[in-house]
Amino acid sequence: MxxxxxxxxxxxxxxxxxxxxxxxxxxxPDAPGAxxxxxxxxxxxxxxxxxxxxxxxxxxxxxxxxxxxxxxxxxxxxxxxxxxxxxxxxxxxxxxxxxxxxxxxxxxxxxxxxxxxxxxxxxxxxxxxxxxxxxxxxxxxxxxxxxxxxxxxxxxxxxxxxxxxxxxxxxxxxxxxxxxRARNKVERIVKVFLILCSSIAILTTVGIVCSMLFESIDFFSRISPSSFFFGTVWEPRFAAAGSQAAGQFGIIPLLAGTLYIAFVAMLFAVPVGLFAAIYMAEYASSRVRSIVKPLLEVLAGIPTIVYGFFALITVGPFLRDISADINGLLTGNFTGFIQAQSILTAGLVMGIMLIPFVSSLSDDIITAVPRSLRDGSMGLGATPSETVKKVVLPAALPGIVSALLLTASRAIGETMIVVLAAGIAANITLNPFEAMTTVTVKIVSQLTGDLDFTSPQSLVAFALGITLFVMTLILNIIALAIVRKYREQYD
Incomplete structure (x- = not known):
């Protein structure tokens, strides 16, 4: 059966x-006294x-x-x-x-x-x-x-x-x-069930951390942690089963690429998404809001691989051709100074993907600000723009910070857009027109192919995963501190 x-x-x-x-x-029977x-x-x-x-x-x-x-x-x-x-x-x-x-x-x-x-x-x-x-x-x-x-x-x-x-x-x-006492016993069982349901997220997190931690310890027993965390060269040299080739596992180029691309994406997504949220919450009519908000949220349902195709076929070549035309007008050399696969390409397309996260979450948070704060500001003679700037946004700041944290975590964990829009080259550069890659891309690369899963070339993926986990944990701690500080002022 x-x-x-x-x-x-x-x-x-x-x-x-x-x-x-x-x-x-x-x-x-409902007997007397019982x-x-x-x-x-x-x-x-x-x-x-x-x-x-x-x-x-x-x-x-x-x-x-x-x-x-x-x-x-x-x-x-x-x-x-x-x-x-x-x-x-x-x-x-x-x-x-x-x-x-x-x-x-x-x-x-x-x-x-x-x-x-x-x-x-x-x-x-x-x-x-x-x-x-x-x-x-x-x-x-x-x-x-x-x-x-x-x-x-x-x-x-x-x-x-x-x-x-x-x-x-x-x-x-x-x-x-x-x-x-059937009611008490049933309620106790329901309480235990609810506790188990609430513990799933915690147990899942513990399981993920343990699965990465043990493999990372095995990796660091073979490769020096200092060469991993402070190394500037990423050349793992994929090795077949039984090979002793180790290569160089410097994570600095991957961290730099991850933070750089996420920064460019946030630089584009946060202003656009936040201004869109302010317009929809404070200025747009109900008819316009009912049309604009669903259209923005459609972007969140598009698969990331489609964004990658869009970056590879449209955005990257467009930026390359535009830079070639500008360079030709200025110097006479029609060679584009923006590569088709670059930090700028990945950041722009990822920013487009993140706009609905910022706008939708921020719109809900701004709308949740009590109407009494707006009415009090207006009653004191403030204009709508002053009310938004001096009252609404500071009151909504804890929630907006949480929304931006969620958006940043989404940007740091993105893979497909980076593979197609920024490439897989582990470089260190400040030029946004050149290619870089991220930690998540290399995690996929190290766990793909016919490899020995007891070799450093495969175990490094778990070290990269635990590093990324610690990065997001630090972001959460910083955001919680900011939220706690401003929440005390507006509670």
Whole structure:
């Protein structure tokens, strides 16, 4: 039985328990001196919780532990029965073989426990199933055994989960009584559920940090942190598996490119987006606002790869041709001083992409400023522009800073626009007309291709990721300090 079908069955059992519990709660006698504590709906929810929650917890634990047990057994068989391939490669081949065998009809799977590659190859070819390269005869019975263990585990899980669900239903039904505090118990379960939901973001962040941190520690055990953080040359020299070539991993060119391109993008997006927000919030009529705001927000829905194409095909060549015409008029040499792939190209296109982030968030923040502040300013004789400049914007500043922080984080993490508009050259330059690249582009580059994922050339991607994480964390701390300072003045 599939997991989805099992979930539906457990939910159906829970709904049956809810109906029975509610009906039994409604039939409880309201005896003198023993007033019913909870309403029938809480009795039904109490039975539903006991039928569903333990069953789902058991299912989650089983699904987490079962693959570990199965693959530990498979790994022991691989080490004992095969002489080639590492255990990780052997697991991958056995997994692929097992998936292929499972795709065969049931009658063709009979007798494969003693088969070899020669026997299953025609079966795979007849069904159009790719045969994994490198698989050996000894791996076929291991794959069959793995499939059998998974089937037994799934069957046992189904039985155990259904038993727990039914047992929880009858046990909770038997406990329904006049003074049962069903409401308190249900509310406690809901509170725990809400706490778990609120913890997902924290746990996800912890998981991301740990996944990057451990690999970064491995990288820094091979490469000096000083050469990484203070090096000015980025030449990782992609190495094949087993190669000892390390190269140079100076992050300074990547950090410079990341900050430079993000600065140019913010330099373009912040004034345009902020002025658009002020116009829509303070000056535009409701009709104009209903048209302009959705049109601006359409930009946020365009995929970044489309912005990259726009930069590569339109903006970059346009800037190059314009600079060539200007240079020709001034010097007679019609060679463009702006490269098609440059910091300016990437910054302008990224700025266009960021305009809706700034304008939409700032517009909502400015609109949320209390009307009483505007009326008080007008009552004292201030003009609309003075009101905006002296009252509205300072009051909205904490929210605007948060919006700009979100925009800056979006700019720092952009990849596709930079690849197509600024290139992949790790340069250090102050000239915005030349090409640079960013940290995110090199993270993709280092994790792409046929590389050894235990080499410094691949591990450096995790060091770059943790560095980028620390950068955004520092931005958040600075923004929170600014927000706290001004919020105290206008609360």
């Amino acid at each position: 599939s997991v989805f079908a099992l979930i539906l069955i457990v939910l159906a059992i829970g709904l049956v328990g809810f109906v029975l519990g509610r009906r039994k709660g409604a039939a409880l 007033k019913i504590h909870s309403r029938p709906v809480y009795h039904g929810s109490y039975v539903f919780s006991w039928a569903v929650v333990p069953a789902f917890l058991l299912m989650a634990a089983w699904l987490a532990i079962s693959p570990i047990v199965v693959f530990s057994t498979v790994e022991r068989r691989i080490e004992a029965d095969t002489q080639s391939a590492s255990s990780s490669l052997g697991r991958s081949l056995v997994r692929s073989l097992g998936q292929g065998i499972r795709a065969l009809p049931a009658d063709e799977q009979v007798g494969l426990e003693t088969a070899g590659i020669a026997q299953i190859k025609p079966l795979f070819e007849r069904r159009g199933i790719p045969l994994p390269g490198g698989a050996t005869d000894a791996m076929v019975p291991i794959a069959v055994e793995k499939n059998h263990m998974e089937d037994v585990s799934r069957l046992a899980m189904t039985g155990a989960v259904l038993v727990v669900a039914v047992a929880g239903l009858f046990l909770s039904l038997s406990r329904i009584a006049v003074r049962l």
